[in-house]
Amino acid sequence: MQGGPGLGLLATALLFGVTTIVRWVAGPSPVSAAIPRAHEELLVIGACVGVLLAGLILSPAGKVSGGHINPAISVAMWRFGLFPGAAVAPYIAGQLVGSLLGTLAGLAAWGPVVGRPPIDDTSLQPGIGWSTGALFAAETASMGIIVLLVGLFVAVPRLAPLVPWLVGILIGAAIALLGTTTGGSVNPARQFGPAIAADRLDYLWVYLLAPMVGALLAASLRNALLHQRAGRARTGTGGGVAC
Template structure:
């Protein structure tokens, strides 16, 4: 819906002629939404992954059950399809037409699948590494939702015209399936997972003396008790 109003035919889009400004506004909207979802009650209950690459990374960092990875990924991909379908139901077939095309992403002109794979893997790897690093320090762990929002906003604003700025297999899955724009879908699905796994491996090797404090992201101690006062 954000893409429909900011990039598609609309009074909002008409007042923003520059593509980079449109991407910045889109990134801000998505970043703030991610912060709200991660910090909200549903995010605290589920862990607020919202991204198959993050679910994989949390498993590789040793704080998420391996048996839950595939169910989480399945739920994230199904949610992506449901989100696009809901937008279609609300706004009609117009969101499936250019320039919106169900918010499906495409790399910039001249980009090959190999180059796109490297770019997506590296960018997601950087995000996972920073998130994992923040989660290893008590004073930084509560800032993770804000870090994620900022990084995704920056990726959309800076990489939107180059790689599409996906950073999330679920972000592209629903739009690509519903719109039929599946040309680079395998790259958008696989590259973030590879980048995430590599980043988690490097992080484990470089900071193996610090435990990952995912409970801080949920506002509790490791035993589930609430944080108080200056701890929050």
């Protein structure tokens, strides 16, 4: 498994794709005119981003790099024992650099409209009334659920091939369900480039750190569940996690 150019390309493609999708679905366009409500826009954006993400993971570059476009997933895969710890920092660096490059590419392609509301370079902000603590808890929990499900799937040979689509569905659902509250980031790389480009740094540390905390907690829980299941299988008592 190698990162290198393939990894940066994936992150760049993801953020360019996200910028493009948000520009046409939420920005001034015939598409946005046909979708009058924000919740419906988020549903369309979530579906499009989910398909894009699954496609990138399944692409040749995704297969070479392992399909990590999310620093929290890289950390989780390390804690699952499926990814070398020495590669985590280089992967995260590549993901963040690719995020910024993809955002800048989207800005260059679509012009000033990307830098104006409701686009703002696709940077995310929590909804009105959300405190920093509540946002941190929500992003932690959201990423934790995703990592736990992904971790259980990768542990089962017949389910592991479905992981790219599982990730796409879960991220798409997070966007659709959480977009008007937390912003629905659940990916530090998703927020890094847009926040830097739009100079909206107030909550950036939360969007960067909370998913990592969620990934670590969920990975520990997943490992404990699988260890418990393995122990019961050895003693012949049955039960455990159905995975």
